[in-house]
Amino acid sequence: MPAFNILIVGGGLGGLVTALALSLKGHKVTVLESTSKLQTIGGGISIQPNAMRVLDTFTPTLLETVKAAGEVQGEKPMTFWRYNGEFVFEMGTRGSFYDYPAMNIHRANLQKVLLDEATKAGAVVHTNARVEKIDDSGDSPIAYTVDGRRWEADLIVGADGVKSTVRNMMYPDIKLQSYTNTYRGMIPGPLMRADPELAPLLEKPRIYWGPHRMVIGIPVQKGAMYSLECNHPGDTGTAGEWNKKGDFKLFLDTYSDFEPMIKKAMTRVIPDSLLVWKLVQLPELESWSWQSGKVVLTADAAHAVTPFAAQGHAMAIEDGAALAECLARAKSTSEIPQVLKAFETIRKPRVHHIGALSQRNEHLWQLPDGEEQRKRDEGMRNIPMGAAPAWDRKHVDETPGFPPDPRFWPWLYGHDVIDFTNRRLDELLK
Ligand SMILES: Cc1cc2nc3c(=O)[nH]c(=O)nc-3n(C[C@H](O)[C@H](O)[C@H](O)COP(=O)(O)OP(=O)(O)OC[C@H]3O[C@@H](n4cnc5c(N)ncnc54)[C@H](O)[C@@H]3O)c2cc1C
Structure with a gap:
């Protein structure tokens, strides 16, 4: 060859x-x-x-x-x-x-x-x-x-x-087709482990299905961090831009009808880590x-x-x-x-x-x-x-x-x- x-x-x-x-x-x-x-x-x-x-x-x-x-x-x-x-x-x-x-x-x-x-x-x-x-x-x-x-x-x-x-x-x-956006945020694992209300989230990844939105939570870096991925419709993200900052208040408001544990986790996202992406399909x-x-x-x-x-x-x-x-x-x-x-x-x-x-x-x-x-x-x-x-x-x-x-x-x-x-x-x- x-x-x-x-x-x-x-x-x-x-x-x-x-x-x-x-x-x-x-x-x-x-x-x-x-x-x-x-x-x-x-x-x-x-x-x-x-x-x-x-x-x-x-x-x-x-x-x-x-x-x-x-x-x-x-x-x-x-x-x-x-x-x-x-x-x-x-x-x-x-x-x-x-x-x-x-x-x-x-x-x-x-x-x-x-x-x-x-x-x-x-x-x-x-x-x-x-x-x-x-x-x-x-x-x-x-x-x-x-x-x-x-x-x-x-x-x-x-x-x-x-x-x-x-x-x-x-x-x-x-043209790229895009309908959905996602907020990406990281939470320190030790902070969650120390809180009995949040610790169960570290056990294994969870997916929450909601009307026109969904949330995926995954423990990463051997539990040192928890990664949140929160999908929603609209135009908050921009195709191919991986660095766009998310608006924290808008982020929390978007999931205000979700259950209390995951909502509490959202409030613990490191503000600087909150990004918003557009999900695209070719x-x-x-x-x-x-x-x-x-x-x-x-x-x-x-x-x-x-x-x-x-x-x-x-x-x-x-x-x-x-x-x-x-x-x-x-x-x-x-x-x-x-x-x-x-x-x-x-x-x-x-x-x-x-x-x-x-x-x-x-x-x-x-x-x-x-x-x-x-x-x-x-x-x-x-x-x-x-x-x-x-x-x-x-x-x-x-x-x-x-x-x-x-x-x-x-x-x-x-x-x-x-x-x-x-x-x-x-x-x-x-
Ligand atoms: C910064 C970043 C973060 C991501 N995070 C996630 C994630 O958390 N979860 C997830 O599911 N997917 C994520 N993705 C997308 C995921 O990596 C891809 O969907 C998948 O892995 C396919 O990989 P790819 O190599 O085709 O594209 P990518 O992994 O996007 O890689 C494309 C690479 O090409 C480089 N590039 C672009 N244009 C040029 C150019 N003109 N000349 C030279 N280099 C160029 C980019 O800088 C990038 O490194 C991310 C992508 C990027 C770039």
């Missing part, structure tokens, strides 16, 4: 995991990241079993390092409540069931581990390197950074997130590759989804691994366009089905009180999210229907992206 010269635009989770996967295959990888240092913004994210499986394939120690940087979830990792404090259900068993547990981690901690591993594997990461233009008219694509530097490569990967510059060059007219792009076939989009740049399936970063991780497998089939630079097409053919059905699940969850999880809400709660009590008691442990290749289709959760959490990608490549490149 030839070693290609690959440029990755964006050093977020998608860019770094792709850098790691490609460096481990022997390619020469350069990452251009616009910020001056990797950002500590962001809250708790939960890595699902399908993404944990991928991390386990890269190096013998990566999975353990990631686990040590966060908290592994128990077998029934999360509880769901109505906004008025009524308990609804506990998440179905995962962990041993899907071979890998899920875990909670602060986004910045995951990014740091991926940066260290990608660098160890040989990738070179440049910060302060904002790409403003790509020239894809010649044999090899060229990126230009705002400081005038020119970066030529065999392949350019656009991993520059929801507001991707690379995608904007390919599709100047694409319409399906006609193609992820540009004209030469040597510029490709990945992760949020290609298929940003709202976080109601908790799979945005998992899809970025799967994409990175899949892209590395696809490129391993190219015997020369002239075969790059063909394998990138295969990458898109393999990945698109999965990421867009997950995008549709997220939209479906956004509706279901924020239903107003009433008949539809009661049916939802009853259905969830009968077959909790994640549960698949009748699964025969065979890999689910075909895209299933949504829950309660019994193949859905095994398709989502039991996915083996490396094996599946290689089997599909064998078919597509015959």
